[in-house]
Amino acid sequence: MPIKYKVIQRVQPGVSGGGDKKYYATNTISGEKTLVDLTKEIEKISTVSGADIRAVLYALVDVMQSSLADGNAVRLGELGSLRVSISSEGKATEKEVTAASIRGAKVIFTPGKDLKKMLDTLEFQKE
DSSP, X not given: OOEEEEEEEEEOTTOXXXXXXXXXXXXXXXXXXXXXXXXXXXHHTSSSOHHHHHHHHHHHHHHHHXXXXXXXXXXXXXXXXXXXXXXXXXXXXXXXXXXXXXXXXXXXXXXXXXHHHHHHTOOEEEO
């Protein structure tokens, strides 16, 4: 099934004052899969019970959170990896940079080889 997209008008990214307005494709989300939905699908294609799948998936989320909070990267084999990235204010000297300089943190996901390959095979359809 192709990924659907729509066309929107935006100012040029990175141009002071906006620059010329241009049209860009942007993907639309056609739905979502929750952990419960994924559990049901995995249950259909395996011999593992839904309760066991849910237990493992919820435990995985808990362990990933604590591992990331400890500063570890989490490598999930063929799926990919996650790591925490921080952004901070720039300071004139190294000594001025403290924990108070950190503005925020986010989780970065890097897909594994199979997910990257999947991206090369996507089809797109205009809405």
